[in-house]
Amino acid sequence: METAEQGFxxxxxxxxxxxxxxxxxxxxxxxxxxxxxxxxxxxxxxxxGPSGCGKSTLLSLIAGYIPKSGGSIxxxxxxxxxxxxxxxxxxxxxxxxxxxxxTVRGNVEFGLKIKGIRSRERHSISSQYITxxxxxxxxxxxxxxxxxxxxxxxxxxxxxxxxxEILIMDExxxxxxxxxxRLMQIxxxxxxxxxxxxxxxxxxxxxxxxxxxxxxxIMSKSPEATIYKIYDVGLNxxxxxxxxxxxxxxxxxxxxxxxxxxx
Numbered sequence: 359m360e361t362a363e364q365g366f367x368x369x370x371x372x373x374x375x376x377x378x379x380x381x382x383x384x385x386x387x388x389x390x391x392x393x394x395x396x397x398x399x400x401x402x403x404x405x406x407g408p409s410g411c412g413k414s415t416l417l418s419l420i421a422g423y424i425p426k427s428g429g430s431i432x433x434x435x436x437x438x439x440x441x442x443x444x445x446x447x448x449x450x451x452x453x454x455x456x457x458x459x460x461t462v463r464g465n466v467e468f469g470l471k472i473k474g475i476r477s478r479e480r481h482s483i484s485s486q487y488i489t490x491x492x493x494x495x496x497x498x499x500x501x502x503x504x505x506x507x508x509x510x511x512x513x514x515x516x517x518x519x520x521x522x523e524i525l526i527m528d529e530x531x532x533x534x535x536x537x538x539x540r541l542m543q544i545x546x547x548x549x550x551x552x553x554x555x556x557x558x559x560x561x562x563x564x565x566x567x568x569x570x571x572x573x574x575x576i577m578s579k580s581p582e583a584t585i586y587k588i589y590d591v592g593l594n595x596x597x598x599x600x601x602x603x604x605x606x607x608x609x610x611x612x613x614x615x616x617x618x619x620x621x
Contacts, residue, residue: 367431367556369394369416369431370432371394372431373426373427374424390580390584393416393583395585397556398556401557403558404567404575405575406611407583411577411578411580413577420524420558421441421445425439443469443522445523445524446516446526447528448510450529451533452501452506452512456516457501459500463488465512467480484515487519490549493508493515496508506533524558532561543570546570559571565599571591576589589610
């Protein structure tokens, strides 16, 4: 098991239990227990595990949405206790995150406007990231005029425009059909290479994990889930699912993935 003594994101012996109905946390089982992980700046890191293993809970802790029950989470040496502009979150359900009454440009510029950035600069910044995610022909459209993949691009553009150092992505392509999911995977790798952001990406899909990540952390099943195996992918981008290296790694990861559902 890897400790978190170094790294841009440091997760050390983190545990999480939710209150029971009578309000006694100590009586509740741990969803996560003694999670240790370090993630380097600019890394594309995958959290892989079966449904219900606590992946989304760990993301919520890193995002600062919920308090931890024990341990430490640091970003660039600072303890995390609440949400921050350094961490942008991209959800699976884009409709719950973007504003239906604003256009594509309005959504991307929303955070910039809150910060008091002037109109001309907002326009320049939003144009940069709208183009980066391939929505430049859709700037005047509203969310109900966009496809599922476009809405996810919009979420990514908004996080990038807010200059978040870290993109936290909770199964963002899970609701897309296979074709659009693959297109978004390719686009995300391109965006990551261009922006050099740190990405933490949750999935239960082994193929997706290997297609995208530099490293893959495999989680055991909850309760008391933890990270028990980390793989360095070591394959060049773009990755070919039919290659020998891809399939050899797939078999190794699958073995640990299946094992993790029983520990």
